[in-house]
Amino acid sequence: MYRRNIFHILYPVACLVGLFVVYQAWFKPTFLPAPPSDQSTAHVEDSQPEPAKPTDEAPREPELKHTRLIDPSVIPKTSHHELLETIRDEIEKGHVDTAEIKLVDLPAAITNNDTTRPYISVLWNNLGIQQEKHGGTAVSIKAFKKAASLDAKNPVVQLNLAHAYWELRDPAMTQDFLEHLTVLAPEEPFPHLALANLFQERDQLGEAARHLDHAIARAGKDLALQSYLQTVTAKVRGTEQSETRLTSRGSTHFTVKFDGDADQTTSVAVLETLEEAYREIGQKFGHFPSKTIVVVLHSKSLFQSATGSPVWADGLFDPVLGRIHVPAQDALADRAWLSRVLRHEFVHALLHDQLGSVGSAVPTWLNEGLAMELSGDRWSDLEQIMKQDFTLIPLPALEGDWGGLSSDAATVAYLEANSAVHYLIDRFGMSQVRELLVQLKARQALSTAMQSQLSLSYEQFQSRWESQLPHHEKNG
Incomplete structure (x- = not known):
């Protein structure tokens, strides 16, 4: 989300902010978003389709993976039995490098044999599982591809490859591949969830x-998955209904949806701004979005109710549907504001594209700080604000959702996020930050990733960041 600079109201309420922050950070365990107001939609019910029901926080995608090892105990009775048994044992002992060398060195007479080929596929599959445990999906994908190439009819092998494609956002996960998977594994919800994501991106x-309905029907007694799918399905259907009346205009990398003639000129400015951001920020970050990004322009009266965003938000990126939402009314009256908001939300979209389904695991302070730094949205009076006497919120308290923060507390949160990430990039460099994100993508905790990549603990990072700030009161 993007928060407008409100320094002019921060200083007079510094003391109140300090008290509020103490409560938020230490006595209130999570930030609970305020319930959305019904008043903003009451006067348009007769003339506008009902917008998608707002949610206070994006639903977290449940862990879809289960145990995917295939029992390798029954080795085909051939003259190669002893060799295959040796490879199997190496995999089970965790000797992945040795096992991989032996698998690669298998002669064609074994890998092409109708009797041994399915078993070799199992060995490659199980090797991939072991590799994923230690090195993540980027390491295991090669083994899963090899396993799938050896046995195109094994549903477990093909599902494992699909999960790897999903995590890596690999373009090889095509509609044809997924539709074939629905035939191989007709009772599995995942292929339909992946197809739903593919169609949503289009x-x-x-x-x-x-396809979400198909996934729900196959989710069985998995209550977490059922809840997630039902929430996303409702959001997709609500969005489809609310966007029916909108006009679309596209550019090379973006599609803008807007309300007819009223926002025609604004839509052109939005596309120009975002294409420039695509080139500049993508180059700076070293990553470009792999899919077209949809941007929805709202009237100010509908922005909050349609997106479920807090009252202080000037823009929003929805990670569920991959859309940027911006209030467009009078946007051209302040082109600098429009540019800041669009660039800020584009960074969120960029991070989501790179991190995929684990993007929600990135702490909010890191996500928002990167959005401010990469978009060039450093408030002009940031240093002056940081010199004021206010209470710092500990960074761990800023890892979760910010939707429930008051406007004043949100300002402090954004300032800290900006300052902490600026220090992170300045001290360690953008390349190290990218590697840190790679660790988070591999589902490492931030504390573990920092220790591994930056050679210091989370606590040490916060302490060093705080030590270079102007004098301030520390919370706790």
Whole structure:
């Protein structure tokens, strides 16, 4: 989310902010978003389709993986039995490098044999599982691909490859591949969830909802998955309904949806700004989005109710549907504001594209700080504000959702995020920050990733960041 600079109201309420922050950080365990107001939609019910029901926080995608090892105990009775048994044992002992060398060195007479080929596929599959435990999906993908190439009819092998494609956002996870997988594994919800995501990225929300329904029907007694799928399905259907009346205009990398003639000129400015951000920020970050990004322009009266955003938000990136939302009314009256908001939300979209389904695991202070730094959105009076006598919120308290923060506390949170990430980049460099994100993508905790990548603990990082700040009161 993007928060407008409100320094002019921060100083007079510094003491109140300090008291509020103490409560938020130490006595209130989580930030609970305020319930959305019904008043903003009451006067448009007769003339506008009902917008998608706002949610205070994006639903967290449940862990879809289960045990995916295949029992390798029954070795085909061939003259190669002893060699295959040796490889199996190496994999089970965790000797992945030795096992991989032996698998690669298998003669074609074994890998092409109809009797041994399915078993070799199992060995490659199980090797991939072991590699993933230690090195993540980027390391295991090669083994999963090899396993799938050796046995195109094994549903477990093909599902493992699909999960790897999903985590890496690999373009090889095509519609044809997934539709074939629905035939191989007809009772599995994952292929339909992946197809829904594919259609959603194409802005074919009706097809996305259809596959989400299929996924729900196959989710069985998994309550977490059922809840997630139902929430996303409702959001997809609501978005499809609310966007039916909107006009679309596209550029090379973006599609803007807007309300007819009223926002025609604004839509052109939005596309120009975002294409410039695509080139500049993508180059700076070393990553470019792999899919077209949809931007929805709202009237100010509908922005909060349609997105579920807090009252202090000037923009929002929705990670569920991959959309940037911006209030467009009078946006051209302040082109500098419009540019800041669009660039800020584009960084969120960029991070989501790179991190995929684990993007929600990135602490909010890191996510928002990167958005401010990479977009060039350093408030002009940041240093002056940081010199004021206010209470710091500990960074761990800023890892979760910020939707429930008051406007004043949100300002402090954004200032800290900006300052902490600026220090992180200045001290360690952007390349190290990218590697830190790679560690987070591999589902490492931030404390573990920092220790591994930066050679200091989370606590040490916060202490060193705080030590270079102007004098201030520390919370706790």
